[in-house]
Structures are given as C-alpha cells and as structure tokens.
Amino acid sequence: KNQVEQSPQSLIILEGKNCTLQCNYTVSPFSNLRWYKQDTGRGPVSLTIMTFSENTKSNGRYTATLDADTKQSSLHITASQLSDSASYICVVSEANAGNMLTFGGGTRLMVKP
Amino acid sequence: EAGVAQSPRYKIIEKRQSVAFWCNPISGHATLYWYQQILGQGPKLLIQFQNNGVVDDSQLPKDRFSAERLKGVDSTLKIQPAKLEDSAVYLCASSPSWGVSPLYEQYFGPGTRLTVT
Numbered sequence: 023k024n025q026v027e028q029s030p031q032s033l034i035i036l037e038g039k040n041c042t043l044q045c046n047y048t049v050s051p052f053s054n055l056r057w058y059k060q061d062t063g064r065g066p067v068s069l070t071i072m073t074f075s076e077n078t079k080s081n082g083r084y085t086a087t088l089d090a091d092t093k094q095s096s097l098h099i100t101a102s103q104l105s106d107s108a109s110y111i112c113v114v115s116e117a118n119a120g121n122m123l124t125f126g127g128g129t130r131l132m133v134k135p
Numbered sequence: 136e137a138g139v140a141q142s143p144r145y146k147i148i149e150k151r152q153s154v155a156f157w158c159n160p161i162s163g164h165a166t167l168y169w170y171q172q173i174l175g176q177g178p179k180l181l182i183q184f185q186n187n188g189v190v191d192d193s194q195l196p197k198d199r200f201s202a203e204r205l206k207g208v209d210s211t212l213k214i215q216p217a218k219l220e221d222s223a224v225y226l227c228a229s230s231p232s233w234g235v236s237p238l239y240e241q242y243f244g245p246g247t248r249l250t251v252t
Contacts, residue, residue, distance in 0.1 A: 026177075065139070065226050065243025066178070111177050122191070123241070125177030 024049040026114050026126035034132045039102055043129045045095040045112030053117035057086050057097045060109040060128070069097070069110075102133045137161065139244035141227050147250045153215035156247045160208070160229030166190075168241065169202055169212050170226040178226055184210065185232075217251045224248050 026047045035041050047055070054073045058066035070079045070086040072095075078087050083106075085098045099106055112126040140159040148154050160167050165186050170178035181200065183190040186207040195202070199218070204210040214221055224246040230239045 063245065063248075065228070065245050067243070068240055071240070113177075123180070125179070127175070127177050130175075 024114070024116060024124045026112055026124050028110075028112050028126040028129050030129060031127070032130040032132070034134060035102055037102060037104055037133050037135050040098065040100050041102060041131065042099075043097045043110050043112075043131070045097070045126055047093050047095070047112070047114045047124070047126075049093075049114040049116050049124050051117040052090060052093075053115040055086075055088055055095050056113040056115070056123075057084070057095075058111040058113060060111060062108070066111055099131075104133050104135060107131060107133045139227055139229055139242055141225075141244040141247055143247055144245065145248050145250075147252065148217055150219055150251050151216040153213065154217055154249060155211050155213045156225050156227075156249075158210045158212070158227030158244060160210075160227070161242055163231070164229035164242075165207070165232050166230045166239075167204055167210050168228040168230075169210070170228065172224045172226055172246070174223070181212070181225075214249075217249075219251050222249055222251045 029044045056071045057069045059069050060066040069084050070081050072079050072088045074090050083100045088095045109128040109130050111128045113123045116122050142157050167184045169181045172178040181195045182192040182202045184204045187204050202212045226246045227244045228241040230241045
C-alpha cells in the first residue's frame with residue numbers, strides 16, 4: 023500500500039529561525055514528489071515538484087530535497103516569517119497511474135514573533 | 136486567471152440530511168478532482184473526472200456519495216444521507232489534463248467545510 027509519512031506532526035518556531043520538515047514515502051513506482059502549503063481555510067498551493075532525477079529544488083526561502091534511493095524528502099524553510107504559518111503537505115505521484123497522488127498527513131507549522 | 140471556485144464555503148447540517156457542493160474548475164481544465172480532508176489529515180481522493188467521464192471513484196462511498204460533471208465543466212458532489220463522520224473539508228481541484236504528463240499541476244479551490252451534527 024502506498025504511504026506518505028511526515029514528521030513532525032506539528033512544529034513551533036520563532037520568526038527568523040530555520041526549520042526542516044521530513045517526508046518518507048513507500049510509493050512505487052515513483053514519478054514525482056510535491057510539497058504543498060495549505061493556509062488555514064484555504065486549499066493547498068504547490069511549492070515545488072521534483073522528479074526522480076532531481077535532488078534539490080528551491081522556491082524563494084523554501085528548498086526541497088529528494089533522495090529517491092532512501093525514499094525521503096525534506097523541506098527546508100530559511101529565515102521564517104509569520105506568513106509561513108500553515109500546514110505543509112508532502113504528496114507523491116505514482117508512475118503508470120496517471121496523476122494519482124498519495125498525500126501525507128501534513129506538518130502544522132506555527133511561526134511566532 | 137480565475138482560480139477554482141467552490142460553494143458554499145461552510146455548511147452545517149444534521150445527520151441523515153442531504154447536502155450538495157458545487158465546483159467550477161479553471162477554464163479549459165479537463166480534469167477535475169474531489170477530495171475529502173478530515174481535520175489534521177491530508178486530502179483523500181474521492182473521485183476524478185476527465186471531461187465528463189469518471190477516471191477513478193474507487194474511494195467514493197457510493198452508498199451515500201454521488202458526483203457528476205454533466206457538461207465537462209462544473210461539478211457537484213452530493214451526500215445523502217450524511218453521517219457524523221462526513222464532517223470534513225471537501226476540496227475540489229482541477230488540472231489541464233490527465234495521463235499525458237504526470238507533472239501537470241493540480242490547482243485547489245478553497246474548500247467547503249461541512250459540519251454534521
């Protein structure tokens with residue numbers, strides 16, 4: 023069964039600090055991995071998408087890494103801002119299954135002043 | 136470019152009542168998805184349409200849930216009768232196509248928060 027596990031479940035950091043969120047998956051065969059940001063009361067918004075051959079991708083202060091061998095990904099947030107407070111969801115797409123996505127449970131990040 | 140529109144944004148009903156949600160995808164997007172997101176969890180796919188045909192409805196509780204996309208544009212999701220465990224956010228998403236490129240982005244609407252009492 024395809025699964026995506028995220029850690030920690032929740033995290034509180036002070037504004038300006040860095041943090042790293044983890045994602046482990048068992049989806050096979052692997053197609054791509056996405057990180058979404060979901061603000062309270064909103065739908066998820068894509069931050070990055072990485073294929074098998076990519077091991078790092080940045081989007082502003084967000085940097086995602088992918089190790090397809092160990093089936094792990096991380097999302098690093100640099101110099102956090104209050105607006106970074108949200109849920110971050112790791113999503114893995116299975117190859118040969120159209121665009122079928124397996125969602126992780128998310129990490130709820132709170133950035134405090 | 137207008138995003139995915141959903142209505143209503145909030146709905147409170149009693150168990151055993153019926154409810155319907157509406158979704159208008161991004162113009163030109165052939166693929167439409169309905170997800171159920173229980174508080175504290177990631178979204179779970181309920182049904183996927185390609186134009187007006189169903190691609191995957193394997194996780195849709197068909198005894199009480201139904202969905203349609205008659206003209207390949209707007210879609211409605213209905214629950215009849217509702218149970219307490221149906222309390223969740225129902226997200227609609229759309230993408231340009233399906234099966235052509237796995238990198239096609241899914242764009243999500245704001246969701247409808249359903250509370251069943």
